[in-house]
Amino acid sequence: MSEQIKQVICIKWGTRYGPEYVNRIYAMVERNITPPFRVICLTDDSEGIRQEVVCRGLPELGCPRPTNAPGKWPKTALWGHKLFDLTGVVLFIDLDVVITGSLDPFFSYGAPEDVILARNWVKPLERLGQTSIFRFEIGRHGYMLENFQQNPEGIAGKYQFEQRYVTNCIKGGIKFWPRGWVRHFRMDCLGPWPLRYLRPPKLPIGTRVVIFPGKPDPSDAIQGRWSDQVKAQGRIAHIKSCFSRGFKGSRFRYLKRFFMPAEWIKEHWRE
Template sequence: MNDRKVLCIKWGTRYGPEYVNRLYGMVARQLTPPFDFVCFTDDQHGIRPEVICHDLPDLGCPVPTNAPGKFRKLALWNADLAGLRGTALFLDLDVVVTGPLDELFAVGQPDEVILARNWIKPLERLGQTSVFRFPIGGHAYLLEEFRADPEGLAGKFQFEQRYVTKRVRGGVRFFPSAWVRHFRLDCLGPWPLRYLRPARLPRDARIVMFPGKPDPADAIAGRWSDAVAHAPPLAHLAGLFDAQRGQPLGRHLKRYLRPVDWVAEHWRE
C-alpha cells in the first residue's frame, strides 16, 4: 500500500462505472506514481482492475432526512477506513482533472484538512468537498460527534461540506483558488458570453468541479442537462418566446453553453 491515496465514492445508479474509470485515467495521467486509487462502492461491476474497490464505509447511524446535504460522505471520517493509512485526496466522480496533482498532496501539513473553496457563498468561508485532502483516520471525531446527533447536526448545518468546514478542530485550509475551479462560476463566464464562445479552461487549473448541472457529459454536448439537446444560440434565444419552455425567462437565458472541447480532451480513460 502507498501513503498517497486518491479516493472516490460510487453508490446508487446516477453514475456508472465509466465515471470511476475516467477518473482513474485522468488521475493516472496527472499524478506521479506511486499512489493507490480507491473506490468505495455498492457495485464493483465494470470498474477497471487498477482501481482498488471496497464496500461503502459504514456511516454508523441513519442517513438524515431533514437536510439536502450528502451526509453519507461523512463515513470517510471513520477511524478505520477499510484498513487504509496515509494521506487521501478525495475527488467527486464528476470532476475533470486538467493539470498536475502532485502539489495537492505537497501543500500544507500532512495532518491538515484542505478543501476546495466554495465561492458560491464567498462571505461564509465555506469549503467544497468535491475536492478535499485529509489524513485517513486523523479526524474521526467528526463522525463520532455526528453519530451522536445526526438529525440535529444535519438540520443545523444542512450540508455535509458545511459541517466539515465548521467542525474540524483547528480549522481547515483551502487549496489555492487557481488550482480548483468551478465550471459554472469560473469557466462559463457571464451569460452573454456563453452564446458567443465556449467555456474556457482557466490558466493553472488542476481540477474543474461540476456541482449540480451541467455535468461533464453535458458540457461536451453543449447542453445544460441530458433532458435537452444542444441548440444554436439563436434557436435557444428563440425559446424565450415559447410558452412551453418550462422554466422562468431568466433561467432559460442563462442556461446555455456551447460544446466544450477541453472537457472532452481531459474527461476520458
C-alpha cells in the same frame, strides 16, 4: 510526504454514476500524477471497474441518513477512526470532476495533518469549503463521525450540507487549496451569461481540477446543455424556444443557461 505512495479515493454508490466514471478518474489520475500512486474506490458495486482500481465496500454511516437536509451525508462516513484497511493521507475526488493538470502539489501542499478543501466561491462571505476535492488523514478526525452519529438529524438540520459541517467543525480549522488550482465550471469557465452566446466555455490557465457541483455534469457540458433533460441546441434555437408558446418557468433563468459545447473537456475527461 511527497515520497510516500499517493492515495486517491472516490465513492460510487447507487446508479447515478456507472463504472466508466471511476475508470475515467483512474485514467485522469494516471496521466496527471508522479508514481507511485493508487486509486481506491469505495462502492456497493465494483462490476465494470478496471482492475487497477482498489475496490472496497461502502463505509458504514452507523446511523440513519438524515431526511431534513440535501447534503451528501454518506460522505461523513469517511471521517471514522478506521476506513477498512486504509491508512495515511488520502486525496478524495468526486466522480464528476475533470482533472486538467498535475495532482502532485495536492499531496505536498501544507502539512500531512491538514484538512484541505476547495474554496466554495458561490458563498464567498461564508468562507465555505467544497468537498469535491479534499485531503485528510484517515482516522485523525474520528470525532466528526461520532458526533454525527449521536445527532444526525440535528447536525444535518443545522448545517444542511456535509461540506458546511466539515468547514465549521474540524478541530484546528480547515485550509483551502491555492486559488486557481480548482475551478468551478459554472463560475469560472462559463463566463458572464451574455458572453456565453459569443464564445465557448474557457479553461483558465493554471487549472488543475474542474469541479461540477449541481448542474451541468461533464457529459452535459461537452454537448453544451444544462442537463440531460434539456436539448442541446444553437443560440438562436435556444432563444426562440424560450419565447415559444407554452413555455413555462423563468425565461431569464432559461436564457442564462445557454452555453456552447466545452470541447476541451473531451481532451481530459477520458480513459
